[in-house]
Amino acid sequence: MPEVPPAHSGPLGSVMPGSILNAVPSGVMPYALCTAFSESREFVQLQAQYHDGTTERSQLAQTSRMAFKLVQRLTAARVAALKAFWDAQQGGVAPFLFYNLAEGAYDPTGNSTQGRYTVVFRSNWAQVTGGGTALLRTDIQQIELMEVG
Numbered sequence: 001m002p003e004v005p006p007a008h009s010g011p012l013g014s015v016m017p018g019s020i021l022n023a024v025p026s027g028v029m030p031y032a033l034c035t036a037f038s039e040s041r042e043f044v045q046l047q048a049q050y051h052d053g054t055t056e057r058s059q060l061a062q063t064s065r066m067a068f069k070l071v072q073r074l075t076a077a078r079v080a081a082l083k084a085f086w087d088a089q090q091g092g093v094a095p096f097l098f099y100n101l102a103e104g105a106y107d108p109t110g111n112s113t114q115g116r117y118t119v120v121f122r123s124n125w126a127q128v129t130g131g132g133t134a135l136l137r138t139d140i141q142q143i144e145l146m147e148v149g
Contacts, residue, residue, distance in 0.1 A: 022118075022149050023095040023118050023120075023148045025095050025118050026094045026095065027094075027097070028098075028099075028107075028109070029085060029098045030081060030085065030108075031106045032078055032081065033082055034098060034100075034101055034106060035072070035101060036071065036072040036078070037069060037070055037145065038069055038071045039066060039068050039100055039102065040067045040068075040069065041064040041066060041067070042066075042067050043059060043061070044060040045059050045060060046058045046060060066100070066119075067144060067145065068098060068100070068117075068119065068145040069143070069145075070140055070142075070144070073139065074140060082140065086121060086125055089120070089121060091121060091124070092121035094120070095118050095148050096118070096119065097110045097116055098118075098145055099112075099115050099116055099117075100116075100117060101115065117147050118147065118148055119148060120146060120148050121144070123143055125140075126142060127141065128141060
């Protein structure tokens, strides 16, 4: 039987779980896909708006989190590669490594830390295929990556 980590006693005798471990990435996003994303920073806040129009804001974290959005139209081959990678990451369940090429060089092994982020897919898969009779295009809509570690 596997050994269970110890639990800590909380207030009123309740049992508190041990520490939460950092996300363990399960792969590295391919270079051809990393080039299709742009970066943004997000400060997570709680916001309350009152009937008189005033707002109250509270920051939830000391630092911002990186987010990356798909901004390029992908070729059919890159759409297939992104869908295969999406499926391999269980649609956002499993974290993976993403290289922001504006900050560092790509490393397919994931060993280089410069420009490397541990992320998950934050949005659902949605694609639209259409166009004229001569040109058929597939657009991937609203794919976003969010830093988790």
